[in-house]
Structure formats: C-alpha cells, structure tokens
Amino acid sequence: MPVKEDRLLRVGVLGCGPIAQAAHFESCTKARNATLWAICDVADDLRERMAATHAPEKQFADYDAMLAxxxxxxxxxxxxxxFHVPAARRAMEAGKHVLCEKPLAVSVEEAESLRGVAAANGVVLQVGHMKRFDAGLQAAKRFITDEMGAMVALKAWYCDSTHRYPMTDAVQPLMVTSKHARKPAENPKADLDRYYMLAHGSHLVDVARHFAGPIVAVDARLSNRAGIRCWFVDVEFANGVLGHLDLTVAVRMDWHEGFQIYGEHGSVIGKTYNPWYYKSSEVDIFREADGATHRVLGADGHFYRRQLEGFADVILKGGPMEGADLEDGIASVRAMVAIAESVRTGRPVRLDQVAGPV
Incomplete structure (x- = not known):
C-alpha cells in the first residue's frame, strides 16, 4: 500500500454498487494522494454497510447534499x-472534478453536452478507462511514442469468457446488494448487443485509440450464433494505420484479451488478464535495433488505484492527463455508435457522420 502524501484529494463516490465495492472504495483508501471523503447512495442499508466497511468521513443519501x-x-x-451524464453535469456545475466510469455516455449528444459544462466550470473530467494505467500497456505506449517509428497495423481483441464469473467470484469481495437500489428506467440488459458494446466494446475502442490515434471510420460485422456474439471491425485510423478489432462475448475458453502492433522499428504483442486479477498485462516489446524482446514486470497491477492517483495528480499538481479525457470519452461513444450503424447497414460508417444512441 503506497505511503500517503501530505496533500490528499478529498473524493466522494456516487453509488455503492458492484464497481464501487470492487474497485473505487479500495482505490480511495489505498491511493497515495487521495482519501475517501464521502459516499452517496439512496439505499440506506447498502450505504450504511459500505460506510461501516470503508469508513468515509461522511455519508449522504442525497447527491446534491454531497455536492454542497x-x-x-x-x-x-x-x-x-x-446516470453518468446527469451526475457528471451536476458535479461539474457544483465545481467538483469528475472521474466518471466508462462509458462516458450512451449517446453522442449526451457525451458532447458535457463540453460546455466542463469548460464553464474549469474542472477536470476523466473517463474511467483504467486500462491506460496497466503497466504493460504503459510500456507499450512509451515504445510506440519514443522508439517504434511509423505504426503499420494494429489488431486488438476483447473476448469475455463463459467461465469469467466463477473466476471473478473467487477473487472479488462479497458483493452486497439492496432492494432499495436506484435502477435505470429501462433494463440495460434488455438489448444485449447494446449492453455488451457499452460494457466491453468501450474498453476495446479506447485501447485501440490510445495506441493508434483517432478513428475515422469503421466497417463492422456481427455474428450471433450458439449464444456467442462476435463483432469483427475493420478500422480506418486517421494516420493510415490498418486496424482490426474483435469483440466476442463469450468465448468457450479462458478470458482472451490482447493486441498485436507492427511498426517500423519493432513490434508489440500484449496479453491482458481478467481485470479483477489486478495483474498487469504481459507485453513483449521487440526492438529491431538489438534483436531482443523486453517485458516489463508491472508488479503494481492495481489499475483502479493508479487511475485515481493519476486523476489526483492532474488536479493537485497540474500534471499531464495520462488517462482518458472528455474528448477521448466522446470519441469512444462515437466509435461505438458507428460500429452499431455499420452492423445495421452493412456499410462502412464515418465517425463524423453519426449521431444518437449506441
């Protein structure tokens, strides 16, 4: 556990559900530069149990009261x-910085509506694409930026597994639920194509953009056979890199996630693990200059804590944004909408021509 610094960012967590229990409460208590100042949830039983477990300074049943x-x-x-966009808007209007779980929004218009709010209130908004804080991916990014030269092609895949939940249950804390929890008006899992794209595709798209830059257009196909949904997406990047993305839910094998990148002065091959193992990706960087492969150990694999520390550094020290910013969040939503539109029409779709929901 990192040694706490003298100046700690005072953070409130909105929502006491699974992602807060599995990732964010612990991140706030362990982060070197942040502290769990408050938690908020309308479900009294759930909030009080989380407060007893994680000991925030304050707890709130009302979001506006916490923001005040x-x-x-x-x-x-x-x-x-x-709830992401309305909650982010209210926080920024109250002058609070925001770390919003991915995806930033469920439609292009919702995502873009946050631009003016963030600018008007002079606050930081970071999107929770925590894979950017995986030490293996960070090593790959440094090599791409500093040594690889021209990138030629990128292939990336995110394949959830039918065995994922037994494996996850073995390593996560016991998830506490409440019948009083606030739920969206529509069941998010009523449309599984949309749900899987938002939940998993958002990670895949952000990793591709993080490595290869802005996406201009996509040409996507979707197969739904034997209970397996498989998206194959050909990607046109602005810099001319060839791209291919594979999102499959769920493969009949272990969790299968990773990427291959080919460049002028070397290549990168990455294997990423189920995030709840908190194990950094195994990333092999081949340098043509010395004919050798290098791999960073990445002993600190707590991506969520490292994400929060990066967020806090931006606010407290004015450091550069290593995470996904507002524009990254908007671009990811645009890419997911374009993929859905390409599947529907059977044609390539440009990102600058899409609108509406994922």
Missing part, C-alpha cells in the same frame, strides 16, 4: 451508465 459539501473536491461516478 465545501470540503469535497472530486466525485467518482460509479452508477449505471444511464
């Missing part, structure tokens, strides 16, 4: 996707 606390500096939005 003058000592609160930032909010982690750990709610259902449908």
């Amino acid at each position: 606390d003058p000592d609160l500096e930032a909010v982690i939005i750990a709610t259902s996707d449908a």
Whole structure:
C-alpha cells in the first residue's frame, strides 16, 4: 500500500454498487494522494454497510447534499451508465472534478453536452478507462511514442469468457446488494448487443485509440450464433494505420484479451488478464535495433488505484492527463455508435457522420 502524501484529494463516490465495492472504495483508501471523503447512495442499508466497511468521513443519501459539501473536491461516478451524464453535469456545475466510469455516455449528444459544462466550470473530467494505467500497456505506449517509428497495423481483441464469473467470484469481495437500489428506467440488459458494446466494446475502442490515434471510420460485422456474439471491425485510423478489432462475448475458453502492433522499428504483442486479477498485462516489446524482446514486470497491477492517483495528480499538481479525457470519452461513444450503424447497414460508417444512441 503506497505511503500517503501530505496533500490528499478529498473524493466522494456516487453509488455503492458492484464497481464501487470492487474497485473505487479500495482505490480511495489505498491511493497515495487521495482519501475517501464521502459516499452517496439512496439505499440506506447498502450505504450504511459500505460506510461501516470503508469508513468515509461522511455519508449522504442525497447527491446534491454531497455536492454542497465545501470540503469535497472530486466525485467518482460509479452508477449505471444511464446516470453518468446527469451526475457528471451536476458535479461539474457544483465545481467538483469528475472521474466518471466508462462509458462516458450512451449517446453522442449526451457525451458532447458535457463540453460546455466542463469548460464553464474549469474542472477536470476523466473517463474511467483504467486500462491506460496497466503497466504493460504503459510500456507499450512509451515504445510506440519514443522508439517504434511509423505504426503499420494494429489488431486488438476483447473476448469475455463463459467461465469469467466463477473466476471473478473467487477473487472479488462479497458483493452486497439492496432492494432499495436506484435502477435505470429501462433494463440495460434488455438489448444485449447494446449492453455488451457499452460494457466491453468501450474498453476495446479506447485501447485501440490510445495506441493508434483517432478513428475515422469503421466497417463492422456481427455474428450471433450458439449464444456467442462476435463483432469483427475493420478500422480506418486517421494516420493510415490498418486496424482490426474483435469483440466476442463469450468465448468457450479462458478470458482472451490482447493486441498485436507492427511498426517500423519493432513490434508489440500484449496479453491482458481478467481485470479483477489486478495483474498487469504481459507485453513483449521487440526492438529491431538489438534483436531482443523486453517485458516489463508491472508488479503494481492495481489499475483502479493508479487511475485515481493519476486523476489526483492532474488536479493537485497540474500534471499531464495520462488517462482518458472528455474528448477521448466522446470519441469512444462515437466509435461505438458507428460500429452499431455499420452492423445495421452493412456499410462502412464515418465517425463524423453519426449521431444518437449506441
């Protein structure tokens, strides 16, 4: 556990559901530069149990009451996707910095509506694409930026597994639920194509953009056979890199996630693990200059804690944004909408021509 610094960002967590229990409460208590100042949830039984476990300074049943606390500096939005944008807007209007779980929004218009709010209130908004804080992916990014030269092609895949939940249950804390929890008006899992794209595709798209840059257009196909949904997406990047993405839910094998990148002065091959193992990706970087492969150990694999520390550094020290910013969040939503539109029409779709929901 990192040694706490003298100046700690005072963070409130909105929502006491699974992602808060599995990731964000612990991140706030362990982060070197942040503290769990407050938690908020409308479900009294759930909130009180989480307060007893994680010991925030304050707890709130009302979100506006938490935002009115003058000592609160930032909010982690750990709610259902449908609540992300209104919760982020209210926090920024109250002058609080925001770390919002991915996806930023469920439609292009919702995502873009946050631009003016963030600018008007002078606050930081970071999107919770925590894979950017995986030490293996960070090593790959440094090699791509500093040494690889021209990138030629990127292939990336995110394949959830039918065995994922027994494996996850073995390593996660016991998830506490409440019949009083607030739920979206529509069941997010009623449309599984949309649900899987938002839940898993958002990670895949962000990793591709993080490595290869802006996406201009996509040409996507979707197969739904034997209870397996498989998206194959050909990607046109702005810099001319060839791209291919594979999102499959769920493969009849172990969790299968990773990427291959081919470049002028070397290549990168990455294997990423189920995130709840908190194990850094195994990333092999081949340098043509010395004909050798290098791999960073990445002993600290707590991506969620490292994500929060990066967020806090931006606010407290004015450091560069290593995480996904507002524009990254908007671009990911655009890419997911374009993929859905390409599947529907059977044609390539440009990102600058899409609108509406995922």
